[in-house]
Amino acid sequence: MRNPGGPAEIIVHGKSGFNIDHYRGDQAAEILVDFFEKCKTDPSHWTNISEGGLKRIEEKYTWQIYSERLLILTGVYGFWKHVSNLDRRESRRYLEMFYALKYRKLAESVPLAVEE
Structure with missing residues (x-):
């Protein structure tokens, strides 16, 4: 569902x-x-x-597929950064946006460790 x-x-x-x-x-x-x-x-x-x-x-939706996509995105980002010559502040904004859109929900879904 x-x-x-x-x-x-x-x-x-x-x-x-x-x-x-x-x-x-x-x-x-x-x-x-x-x-x-x-x-x-x-x-x-x-x-x-x-x-x-x-x-x-x-x-x-396996980690293998996600890691391959991440490597592709990393290459695209590296090329884009090289071409546009972003400063540190712009790079940080881009990464925060990328995290918020792509990985925040995934990170929130990981259960916390419980001590027994």
């Missing part, structure tokens, strides 16, 4: 999850009821959706 304002490519509706508009509760309820009814009649339906989600993650 996802927020309709988020990236659409994360979930393929009905294959790796469900796109649910939290502003349309009736539609959300229908999607959930339909999902659970299908699971009741076909127990493999739950597994198919779960495996579809895991497959989507493996295809699009």
Whole structure:
């Protein structure tokens, strides 16, 4: 399930999850009821959706893929910095913007260590 304002490519509706508009509760309820009814009649339906989600993650959202994208962005940034000859303040603003847009949510999602 996802927020309709988020990236659409994360979930393929009905294959790796469900796109649910939290502003349309009736539609959300229908999607959930339909999902659970299908699971009741076909127990493999739950597994198919779960495996579809895991497959989507493996295809699009691994650390290997993120690191490759980051290396590409680093190259682009390096070239851009060289061409535009940014000063330190502008470089810092760019990096802060990049962090806020790309990595803040990812960093917030990492669970804190809990001592037992």
